[in-house]
Amino acid sequence: MNSLVVSWVFLECTQMKSGHEHGGVDTAQTKILLTSFSAMVAETTTFPIDLIKTRLQLHGESLSSSRPTRAYRVGLGIVREQGVVGLYSGLSPAIIRHLFYTPIRIVGYEHLRSVVSADNGSFSIVGxxxxxxxxxxxxxxxxxxxxxVKVRMQADGHRVNQGLQPRYSGPFDALNKIVRAEGFRGLWKGVFPNIQRAFLVNMGELACYDHAKQFVIRSRIADDNVYAHTLASIVSGLAATSLSCPADVVKTRMMNQAAKKEGKYLYNSSYDCxxxxxxxxxxxxxWKxxxxxxxxxGPWQFVFWVTYEKFRKFAGLSSF
Known part of the structure; x- marks a missing residue:
C-alpha cells in the first residue's frame, strides 16, 4: 500500500514538473498536494510518540492518579494492554486533520511572507x-x-487501561456522538487554547525553521540540503515545544472532557483549567x-521538511 502511494506521488510530481516547465500547473495546488503527502508521512512515522505525550498530559487529571510517571512506562503500558496497534489509536483523525491543517499553515505562511517582504533574507525573525x-x-x-476527535480517541485508550469501555468505535462514530451530546459547537471545544497553541507552535516552528535555515546557508555552514534542513528542524522543534507545551496541556484537557450526567464540566474555561x-x-x-x-x-519536522523540500525540488519549485 505504501509503495502504491509513493508511486502515485512520484508520478504526480513528474507531471507537475513537466507542467511547470510549460507553465500549465498551478503552483499553489502543487504545494498543497506535496505538503499534504509530506505531513501524512511525518504524522504516521511519529504518531506513537504523540499518543504517549497525550496520555502523559492527561495523567494526574484525577486526584487519585497524581503521582508522576514516565514516557517509557506509558508506552509499555499501551503495548501490554492493547498491543502495538494501540500505539496508533486515533491515527485516522490525525491524518484527516493534517490534510487541512498543514497545507493551510505552510502554504499560508509562504504566501503571507511573500506579501509582507519580497526578500526573505531581509525579513526579520519577529516578522x-x-x-x-x-x-x-x-x-x-x-x-x-x-x-x-483525535484527542478523544487517544484518551479512550486510557479509559481501557482503567477497565472502562471506550467511548468511540472510530472517528466517524466519535464525530457523530460529539455532535449529538454536545451540539455542533461541541466540535470546537477547546478551540481557544487550541488557537493559542497553534499561534505559539507555528511562531516557533515556521519562523525558527525558516530563519535557522537561512542562517545556516548564509553562514556557509551547509548548502540548502538535508544537513541544513536537519539543523533547522532541531532548532525549530525545541523552540516550538518550549513555547507551546503549557497551551498544549490545557488544550488536551479541555478537549478531552465530556459533560457529566449532571451537565457539569471539570473545567469551566481555559483559564480555570x-x-x-x-x-x-x-x-x-x-510542561508534562x-x-x-x-x-x-524533532523527527516530525525532519521527516516533513526533508520530504517536502525534496518533492518541491523534484516538482520544479524553489526551496521553501
Whole structure:
C-alpha cells in the first residue's frame, strides 16, 4: 500500500514538473498536494510518540492518579494492554486533520511572507514569528474538529487501561456522538487554547525553521540540503515545544472532557483549567509531556521538511 502511494506521488510530481516547465500547473495546488503527502508521512512515522505525550498530559487529571510517571512506562503500558496497534489509536483523525491543517499553515505562511517582504533574507525573525503564528491560527480554526476527535480517541485508550469501555468505535462514530451530546459547537471545544497553541507552535516552528535555515546557508555552514534542513528542524522543534507545551496541556484537557450526567464540566474555561492544573499538580505540570513532545516534533519536522523540500525540488519549485 505504501509503495502504491509513493508511486502515485512520484508520478504526480513528474507531471507537475513537466507542467511547470510549460507553465500549465498551478503552483499553489502543487504545494498543497506535496505538503499534504509530506505531513501524512511525518504524522504516521511519529504518531506513537504523540499518543504517549497525550496520555502523559492527561495523567494526574484525577486526584487519585497524581503521582508522576514516565514516557517509557506509558508506552509499555499501551503495548501490554492493547498491543502495538494501540500505539496508533486515533491515527485516522490525525491524518484527516493534517490534510487541512498543514497545507493551510505552510502554504499560508509562504504566501503571507511573500506579501509582507519580497526578500526573505531581509525579513526579520519577529516578522516571521507574526506571520507564522497568524497562518497557524487560520489553519487550526479549520482543523479543530479533527483535532478534537483525535484527542478523544487517544484518551479512550486510557479509559481501557482503567477497565472502562471506550467511548468511540472510530472517528466517524466519535464525530457523530460529539455532535449529538454536545451540539455542533461541541466540535470546537477547546478551540481557544487550541488557537493559542497553534499561534505559539507555528511562531516557533515556521519562523525558527525558516530563519535557522537561512542562517545556516548564509553562514556557509551547509548548502540548502538535508544537513541544513536537519539543523533547522532541531532548532525549530525545541523552540516550538518550549513555547507551546503549557497551551498544549490545557488544550488536551479541555478537549478531552465530556459533560457529566449532571451537565457539569471539570473545567469551566481555559483559564480555570490552567489554575486548577497548577494548584493541584504544580507549575511543572504545564510542561508534562515536554520530552515526548520534543522527541516527536524533532523527527516530525525532519521527516516533513526533508520530504517536502525534496518533492518541491523534484516538482520544479524553489526551496521553501
Amino acid at each position: 516571521k514569528a507574526v506571520v507564522g503564528g497568524t497562518s497557524g491560527v487560520m489553519a487550526q480554526i479549520i482543523a479543530s474538529p479533527a483535532d478534537l 490552567l489554575v486548577k492544573t497548577v494548584k493541584v499538580e504544580g507549575i511543572r505540570a504545564l 509531556g515536554f520530552f515526548p513532545t520534543w522527541a516527536r516534533l
